[in-house]
Amino acid sequence: MSIGLRDAVTVITGAGSGIGRATAHAFARRGARVVVTDLDADRARTVAGELDGRGVAAPCDVTDLDALRAVRDLALDRFGRVDLVMNNVGILAVGPVEDIPLDAWQRVIDVNLLGVVRSNLVFLPVLLEQGSGHVINTASTAGLLPYGFDRLPYTATKHAVVGLSESLALYLRPRGIGVSCLCPAGVATNIVEQITFYGEPAAPQGPSFSVVDPDAVGELVADGVDEDRFLILTAPEAAEELRELGADVDQYLTRPRKGAA
Numbered sequence: 001m002s003i004g005l006r007d008a009v010t011v012i013t014g015a016g017s018g019i020g021r022a023t024a025h026a027f028a029r030r031g032a033r034v035v036v037t038d039l040d041a042d043r044a045r046t047v048a049g050e051l052d053g054r055g056v057a058a059p060c061d062v063t064d065l066d067a068l069r070a071v072r073d074l075a076l077d078r079f080g081r082v083d084l085v086m087n088n089v090g091i092l093a094v095g096p097v098e099d100i101p102l103d104a105w106q107r108v109i110d111v112n113l114l115g116v117v118r119s120n121l122v123f124l125p126v127l128l129e130q131g132s133g134h135v136i137n138t139a140s141t142a143g144l145l146p147y148g149f150d151r152l153p154y155t156a157t158k159h160a161v162v163g164l165s166e167s168l169a170l171y172l173r174p175r176g177i178g179v180s181c182l183c184p185a186g187v188a189t190n191i192v193e194q195i196t197f198y199g200e201p202a203a204p205q206g207p208s209f210s211v212v213d214p215d216a217v218g219e220l221v222a223d224g225v226d227e228d229r230f231l232i233l234t235a236p237e238a239a240e241e242l243r244e245l246g247a248d249v250d251q252y253l254t255r256p257r258k259g260a261a
Ligand SMILES: NC(=O)c1ccc[n+]([C@@H]2O[C@H](COP(=O)([O-])OP(=O)(O)OC[C@H]3O[C@@H](n4cnc5c(N)ncnc54)[C@H](O)[C@@H]3O)[C@@H](O)[C@H]2O)c1
Pocket: 013, 014, 015, 016, 017, 018, 019, 020, 037, 038, 039, 040, 043, 060, 061, 062, 063, 088, 089, 090, 091, 111, 138, 139, 140, 141, 183, 184, 185, 186, 187, 188, 189, 190, 191, 192, 193, 194
């Protein structure tokens, strides 16, 4: 049921940097048109300009429902359809849980979780009307595995994005729409810009995964769309961790921890 990326009309949020930018490049290399959206309008324009005529820039804050509607309208006006939406924005509040204030929780939930919810409200009616399409939600291995206790708002929202994506796949696949959930481990991006720190640093304990280049992640995402795959991992060893967690959660939570992830 793969949509195929050749000539697909794709929309990526947070595409001005890192994983979103690399995925925009990977999609364009495979012949897709890419609506490059980002809170940072300059970054969106720069990345769109890198795509050999296949990119269109659209400034968009995912906390603004009207801004997402404007992106949808731009895509429909320009191309007549939307084939793929990648909800990719993520921010972090980092520190001991007792030091992270409520408004930081609200901000992370507003961006990481409600950003996806808003996108679904705006774009799913288009995909459902077409009876085809693909949705990719960027979560994290921190949304699959328990280790991010120094960043609990992030951990909670990324778990929510995984759960939402799994159930969305059950709903959308019979309606002709693919769903993928990207769960990166370490990727060398500008993500540190999206972190607000609170209190004294508290190192998380858990699996340490290799850090990969964003370009490799872009290719993995494009392959995941071409193969209509749900779970896209950047660190294959996370799959073994997930099996160990599923086999015995109590044992997993009480076993000796490895170094920081
Ligand atoms: N880099 C990693 O190690 C890693 C690991 C796991 C998951 N992730 C996830 O990957 C996704 C992409 O992160 P990245 O590492 O490429 O980060 P990045 O900082 O390089 O890029 C994120 C982009 O999102 C934009 N942005 C921030 N807030 C926005 C908003 N409200 N609306 C629209 N755009 C906004 C920023 O301007 C930036 O260009 C995030 O969801 C992140 O949680 C990253």
